Amino acid sequence: MKRGAIVLDRFLTLLIGLVLIALGVGAAAWQLDRLPFTLDSLNLSGYTDLTEQGWWPWALGAGGVVVVLLGLALLVKQFPARRAPVVSLALPDGKPGSLLFDVDAVAARAADEASEIDGVKSARSRTATEKGLRVVTLLVTINANADVPVVFERLSEVRAGVAKVVEGTPLAVRVLVSAS
Structure with a gap:
């Protein structure tokens, strides 16, 4: 495996791990009422209204395509370079x-x-x-x-x-x- 691919894999794994840990700690703190601020309810009406917009399916589809292409690019970087022998x-x-x-x-x-x-x-x-x-x-x-x-x-x-x-x-x- 190429060195650049190894470094990128480790960085992305660390980043995703840290985000998941932060979300878990935040959820646990919210459940135990340990947040430094009061959060009685979560108002997501601004975000739920987005799904009713006409451009939403196109934006979601484009985002999905970008994520799939990024995943494929990362997968291809895993393969060692095959140079002419x-x-x-x-x-x-x-x-x-x-x-x-x-x-x-x-x-x-x-x-x-x-x-x-x-x-x-x-x-x-x-x-x-x-x-x-x-x-x-x-x-x-x-x-x-x-x-x-x-x-x-x-x-x-x-x-x-x-x-x-x-x-x-x-x-x-x-x-x-x-x-x-």
């Missing part, structure tokens, strides 16, 4: 130019290599941007009776191979292993 790699020996490669293809190839290891039940990959850093994650499931040290050694080799391919780029590689 292409990374630029500088050419060796300071030669001018760069080489572009598809990170998803590298990750998929690493998952294929990992799935070929004896004792590995399944392997898949995913790429994401976390805190501004592109991360390749290999999700590997091993058999319960697998030779764990050997599997881990081979997975370490696969990880090192990916790291060598993407050397010199702002990219991290991690392997998450589970057993079944």
